[in-house]
Amino acid sequence: MKEKVVIERLKSRGVEVEAIAEIVYNLQKPYYAKLKLEECRESVLTVLSKREVQYAIHTGIALDELAERNMLPEPLQSLLASDEPLYGVDETLALGITNVYGMIGLTSFGYLDKVKPGVIRVLNDDRAAIHVFLDDLIAGLAAAASARIAHSIKKADSI
Amino acid sequence: MKEKVVIERLKSRGVEVEAIAEIVYNLQKPYYAKLKLEECRESVLTVLSKREVQYAIHTGIALDELAERNMLPEPLQSLLASDEPLYGVDETLALGITNVYGMIGLTSFGYLDKVKPGVIRVLNDDRAAIHVFLDDLIAGLAAAASARIAHSIKKADSI
Amino acid sequence: MKEKVVIERLKSRGVEVEAIAEIVYNLQKPYYAKLKLEECRESVLTVLSKREVQYAIHTGIALDELAERNMLPEPLQSLLASDEPLYGVDETLALGITNVYGMIGLTSFGYLDKVKPGVIRVLNDDRAAIHVFLDDLIAGLAAAASARIAHSIKKADSI
């Protein structure tokens, strides 16, 4: 499967790759002075090229959309409509993304999920739509892309 | 939320608590000679009383049912209809259940998911329905209930 | 095994239960206005009573101490002595603690591990000792105790 499909899907839900790249950039800039936004964009695209990542995103967005259309069976519909804080399946799904780049991404995921910078905050505050899964998935994506940068810069260092 | 709702939901998808208890019993019997089926049933019920476990089950069953009714957006619909072996979100969700009783349940989950004893095999071979999530969730439930037994018997030993 | 042993062990490494309770209190206070420090202390103690949690702490502290005494085989000794940022085993171990209370603790763990409040910062800045594992373990403990509070208050609400 091509990442083009998943990128379109994210766009249809209001999230541009650029917006995720910016979160990565702000997160990693303090550690790598020479970091460029373009590198962050490429890192996000590489994470998005992973099948397992695409599957998690398609699943989460489908659940958000079905909840918006009131099409989920109860009690799931009410759980998502009220963004029940102990729901947890959204974090579980996002963890599936972060895992792809090792435990290092975990810290960033938790941080982003709590602080909610950039588009994560926009999704979280959007009252016209349901983004129970999407905000966590974006945090997971940004965390994975950040972990990837940390790994690759480290590798370059050791040459 | 009461476990009654989730037990009804499992029943509506062809899974009785008894059938899960039997898997647990067969898995743990070699280690604990005095183990009774009734203890396994109680362990399954305790796992089912956890909110996080209920949420995972409701989410997975909803996805299975929506896939049966052809109501999921693409490419998710095709992924579930074909039971794509690299999908992985079903295992991720089931892991959320197993985690509740620590890493010990992990081994049992992997084993059950591969060997597919009892009702897990029945779900897996059912061609008239979609159980992409449910077979993994049942494996996760049985693994968690087994881990709980291992923990509680150990605790009784040390008194 | 009693939690007394693990509490003594933490104390010998400079961490009082009180200091962990304070992190939990500061993390959860914004969400639960009536929260008392004493409840946070009890939640930390309950997490510490779990065998799996005790095992993770004993393992991590042993590795820190052996690294201090220069007794680990290479390349492990150098990895711990330099606090290699991509080491990751410390986060993996801490995750084992957080998992006990479900995925909800994950977010808090990542946040605490990045922001490093209270005693976590003290451990991190201590140049006279090696705390590669301990700072992550404390973040994991505080995250688990916070998740436990979130779960129990929610439960009380629904009665």
Add this chain to the structure above:
Amino acid sequence: MKEKVVIERLKSRGVEVEAIAEIVYNLQKPYYAKLKLEECRESVLTVLSKREVQYAIHTGIALDELAERNMLPEPLQSLLASDEPLYGVDETLALGITNVYGMIGLTSFGYLDKVKPGVIRVLNDDRAAIHVFLDDLIAGLAAAASARIAHSIKKADSI
């Protein structure tokens, strides 16, 4: 860090790359008729080239060796010397390896850890040494290498 160091380390503990490749081969052969042992060997080597994997292995082997020499502080020394079944940190560490190739490896890990084929059984039955961590790490390695094969064959299919 080169994988040469970690390969030597495994060899010094009685585990050849070949022996891990055989486990992978036996696990995946039923699904891919054309699979060659050489591909499994290469997959194991690729997994071993990951830094996070190397770190987990070095840490686990160090703990096994220190336990053999009776050099761990109590209660950790007794836990490892008796191979306490609820210890769990060994599985946690192995999970860190399996995670690198997504959730798919999880099932294989649990299965291998329970069935203990080939060198995993040899390690498990070795009464002259302590391999609390090593048998789980080898199961994790073989599971990760298997997941890698499943991913790469799938990718070749879709071209």
